[in-house]
Amino acid sequence: MGDDLKNLARLQLTEDRISEASKTRDELVIAVEAQGGTLKDLLRKRNEVQDRFDDAKREWREIEESVETKKAELKKWETRLQGLQDWREQQALNSAIREQTRTIGYGENDANEKVSVVEELETAFNTAQEALETAQSKSASLSNELEKQNGLTETALKVELEHREALLAVMPDTDRRRFVSLVASIKRRPARAVVIARGGICGFCNVSMQPQNWIEVQRQEKVIYCQGCRRAVVHETVMAAGVELEA
Numbered sequence: 001m002g003d004d005l006k007n008l009a010r011l012q013l014t015e016d017r018i019s020e021a022s023k024t025r026d027e028l029v030i031a032v033e034a035q036g037g038t039l040k041d042l043l044r045k046r047n048e049v050q051d052r053f054d055d056a057k058r059e060w061r062e063i064e065e066s067v068e069t070k071k072a073e074l075k076k077w078e079t080r081l082q083g084l085q086d087w088r089e090q091q092a093l094n095s096a097i098r099e100q101t102r103t104i105g106y107g108e109n110d111a112n113e114k115v116s117v118v119e120e121l122e123t124a125f126n127t128a129q130e131a132l133e134t135a136q137s138k139s140a141s142l143s144n145e146l147e148k149q150n151g152l153t154e155t156a157l158k159v160e161l162e163h164r165e166a167l168l169a170v171m172p173d174t175d176r177r178r179f180v181s182l183v184a185s186i187k188r189r190p191a192r193a194v195v196i197a198r199g200g201i202c203g204f205c206n207v208s209m210q211p212q213n214w215i216e217v218q219r220q221e222k223v224i225y226c227q228g229c230r231r232a233v234v235h236e237t238v239m240a241a242g243v244e245l246e247a
């Protein structure tokens with residue numbers, strides 16, 4: 001089996017690992033960004049509920065204070081009534097006291113209604129706060145994971161890129177140039193530049209190979225390129241040998 005063929009198989013396997021190592025990191029970057037959006041939404045919701053909760057509490061306190069003030073006034077008026085001799089003044093104050101008592105009753109009703117609103121908003125606030133905190137901790141753990149993965153990816157890529165260079169360095173010039181330019185021209189990752197043929201058919205583009213080329217592939221001595229997709233075509237035993245060498 002030709003060494004150039006085995007090197008090509010190993011280059012493809014290295015290419016696969018390079019994109020695999022980058023993929024995990026790239027997926028994490030997307031996940032971190034998505035989580036950032038979720039966090040922003042939850043924070044906005046929590047703040048909205050908090051504002052409404054604060055407003056409701058303030059309104060409730062204002063009603064309570066106004067009721068207390070009116071009750072204090074009422075007490076004074078009742079005391080004053082005891083000392084009044086004039087019938088007309090008694091009548092007027094009595095009428096004012098009745099009116100004040102009614103107003104206090106309405107105020108107490110308002111305060112009770114406000115209390116249920118405050119309680120509902122408190123529950124809503126707690127729920128929103130909890131959701132926010134859960135999202136914050138998920139966000140923190142994703143960022144942590146990404147930071148770790150960045151390190152791992154960097155290390156893995158450094159090793160793999162060095163390995164790739166070493167493999168390329170021992171390739172014949174034309175095969176090296178073809179491999180590098182093919183990988184660069186393929187947008188999908190992992191880039192498939194070296195493919196397996198079975199039964200004379202390219203495993204990538206399914207084009208039938210010329211009989212002489214298929215014979216060469218089976219001989220496993222020199223590099224054959226597919227006439228359909230321009231990729232290097234190897235026998236499956238060559239790829240298997242590459243897997244063994246890369247292990």
Ligand SMILES: [Zn+2]
Nearest residue numbers: 202205226229
């Ligand atoms: Zn092909």
